[in-house]
Amino acid sequence: MKKIVIVGGGAGGMELATKLGKKLGKKEKAEIILVDRDATHLWKPLLHEIAVGTMDEGVDAVSYRGHAIAHGFHFRVGTVINIDRDKKHIILAPMKDEEGVEFLPATYLEYDYLVMALGSVSNDFNTPGVKENCIFLDSPKQAYRFRNKLMSLFLRIQRLPEVNDAARIAIVGGGATGVELSAELYHAVTEFHNYGFNVVNTEHLHVTLIEAGPRILPALPERISAAAHKELATLGVSVKLETSVVSAEAGRFITKSGEIIEADLMVWAAGIKVPDFMKDIGGLETNRINQLVVNPFLQTTRDPHIFAIGDCAEYTQLNGKRVPPRAQAAHQMATVCYQNIVALLNNKPLKTYQYKDHGSLISLANYSTVGNLMGNLREGSLFIEGRLARFVYISLYRMHQVAIHGVIKTGLIMFAGKINRWLRPRLKLH
Numbered sequence: 001m002k003k004i005v006i007v008g009g010g011a012g013g014m015e016l017a018t019k020l021g022k023k024l025g026k027k028e029k030a031e032i033i034l035v036d037r038d039a040t041h042l043w044k045p046l047l048h049e050i051a052v053g054t055m056d057e058g059v060d061a062v063s064y065r066g067h068a069i070a071h072g073f074h075f076r077v078g079t080v081i082n083i084d085r086d087k088k089h090i091i092l093a094p095m096k097d098e099e100g101v102e103f104l105p106a107t108y109l110e111y112d113y114l115v116m117a118l119g120s121v122s123n124d125f126n127t128p129g130v131k132e133n134c135i136f137l138d139s140p141k142q143a144y145r146f147r148n149k150l151m152s153l154f155l156r157i158q159r160l161p162e163v164n165d166a167a168r169i170a171i172v173g174g175g176a177t178g179v180e181l182s183a184e185l186y187h188a189v190t191e192f193h194n195y196g197f198n199v200v201n202t203e204h205l206h207v208t209l210i211e212a213g214p215r216i217l218p219a220l221p222e223r224i225s226a227a228a229h230k231e232l233a234t235l236g237v238s239v240k241l242e243t244s245v246v247s248a249e250a251g252r253f254i255t256k257s258g259e260i261i262e263a264d265l266m267v268w269a270a271g272i273k274v275p276d277f278m279k280d281i282g283g284l285e286t287n288r289i290n291q292l293v294v295n296p297f298l299q300t301t302r303d304p305h306i307f308a309i310g311d312c313a314e315y316t317q318l319n320g321k322r323v324p325p326r327a328q329a330a331h332q333m334a335t336v337c338y339q340n341i342v343a344l345l346n347n348k349p350l351k352t353y354q355y356k357d358h359g360s361l362i363s364l365a366n367y368s369t370v371g372n373l374m375g376n377l378r379e380g381s382l383f384i385e386g387r388l389a390r391f392v393y394i395s396l397y398r399m400h401q402v403a404i405h406g407v408i409k410t411g412l413i414m415f416a417g418k419i420n421r422w423l424r425p426r427l428k429l430h
Helices: 011-025 044-052 064-071 140-159 176-193 222-235 327-345 387-405 407-423
Strands: 002-007 030-036 074-077 080-084 089-092 102-104 107-110 113-116 167-172 205-210 238-240 245-249 252-255 260-262 265-268 303-308 359-364 368-373 382-385
Touching (some): 002 011, 002 107, 011 030, 011 327, 011 387, 030 064, 044 140, 113 327, 140 265, 167 176, 176 222, 222 359, 303 327, 359 387
Parallel strands (some): 030 074, 167 265
Antiparallel strands (some): 359 368, 368 382
16 A cells, blocks of 8 residues: 655645545555644634634644544654655654653654645744744744733733833734734734723734835735735834844844834744755755755656645746745645646646636735735736625635535534634633
């Protein structure tokens, strides 16, 4: 029986493991193994909501083990540190307990086909002091850390309002993460006010969004950027454009012009990269941000038995543009990778991957959503905002849920969510 190992349980990895488990695992045509360092799956675009407490990860997180049992694949907790292509196995790092004591040595996991779906992490571009003083909002663990610090700031204001006039939060990076987090913070303040923090209001929140380029959301159309900028300014966010941060110290950023931006909570969201251990891993071809270079079938250029999908893969389209690191790209790659692995097992031709840009949406909490839709339009794109854009934005998450749970279970999850709006607090305070 062929063994297919998937490393990384993000959007692409989870969807791929689910599809292969249903198609091959349940029928015992292949053994499917998903490897991830965490025990639960969370949709990464929602991390900013978890960070401020407007989403309860205890409700939305999916247990890898439970999901694996229900969908015909196996799950292994572990962190990959290398690939031995000659022996066709991956090497998992030793596991340690909370005290740092090793309880499981390095282990090996064999594969016939390997899929790398590790996703990405924040790129600090080796800026001095960033690792030591900033939060990188790229994992649930970092989101919890942000929430705990935010709670402490608001509690301090509540207890000592005459001493602490405001919570100063500085976010470096005007991409989707930085913009959505900035807006979500103002939404959270109104909720905090309703849960015992009666002293705290929007006047006690000073958010500074720092972008090195001439506009926020540089990867999206200018009209979306302008609309988002206007909404942020209305909320009270201080947006600093063409401002490069050259270093970070405890409680402040220092810009190229010498300006000092003080902050109680510092977030770095200015770019992505694949973890450094992936550089030339197993002798495979990687680029400057450690992405694995893949061919049109999503196979790595130096080994057809190893695939890469999502943020950790670099694929250049026929028009010369690289596929952007977005959830929709990970979803599309997972679908094609699934089809190609099944084709390989059945000795059938492989399918070429073609990226389809369906547009982009930026959530500004409950205040607004802006974006553009593409796809069946004959030319250009359709700009949308307000309730329609918010509905479409939420639908993207529902589509991901359908991909891993199916239509019926997703419908039940939505129904349960409606009930929870009445039974559970709107803000997670722990």
